[in-house]
Amino acid sequence: MTLQEMLNKYMEKYCLSGAEMSKRSGVHQNHISAIRRHNKYSPQTAKKLTTVLGDACEQYIIYFTCECGKKYIQRSANQRHCSGECSEFFTGRSWGSNKRYGEKRKSKAKQNQPKVNYAEYNERARSQGLSYGQLQGLERLGLR
Numbered sequence: 001m002t003l004q005e006m007l008n009k010y011m012e013k014y015c016l017s018g019a020e021m022s023k024r025s026g027v028h029q030n031h032i033s034a035i036r037r038h039n040k041y042s043p044q045t046a047k048k049l050t051t052v053l054g055d056a057c058e059q060y061i062i063y064f065t066c067e068c069g070k071k072y073i074q075r076s077a078n079q080r081h082c083s084g085e086c087s088e089f090f091t092g093r094s095w096g097s098n099k100r101y102g103e104k105r106k107s108k109a110k111q112n113q114p115k116v117n118y119a120e121y122n123e124r125a126r127s128q129g130l131s132y133g134q135l136q137g138l139e140r141l142g143l144r
Contacts, residue, residue, distance in 0.1 A: 003049070006056060006057065007021075007032070018032050018036075021052075026048050027049060041060070044073060066082035066083075
């Protein structure tokens with residue numbers, strides 16, 4: 001019996017709609033619809049459905065074993081370890097590091113921050129009799 005058949009049978013038995021099944025299982029209604037129509041699902045979805053459908057769904061979950069010995073469900077195709085700590089321990093690279101240079105990635109938000117905050121800049125513009133936008137325009141043209 002496939003997961004699709006199990007889900008359809010359960011929903012017919014208890015006369016559930018997709019929304020009601022979504023509330024019971026914690027799986028989004030669109031995912032339930034995809035399983036019922038096309039039998040397409042992720043291992044995380046099958047894991048959530050085990051709470052409602054029982055342990056019979058366990059056969060549809062694909063577990064991977066980490067180098068540390070823990071079993072985990074892969075969240076992406078290139079996940080090789082159960083957690084960031086495990087990955088850091090076994091590869092020697094810290095999670096989120098730049099593989100090429102071995103440096104931490106710099107946040108774009110920190111790079112784009114202005115040297116003067118907006119309130120101070122607006123105050124400077126007002127003292128010159130200009131608006132914030134006018135002062136910025138003049139500075140960009142190199143006139144101030």
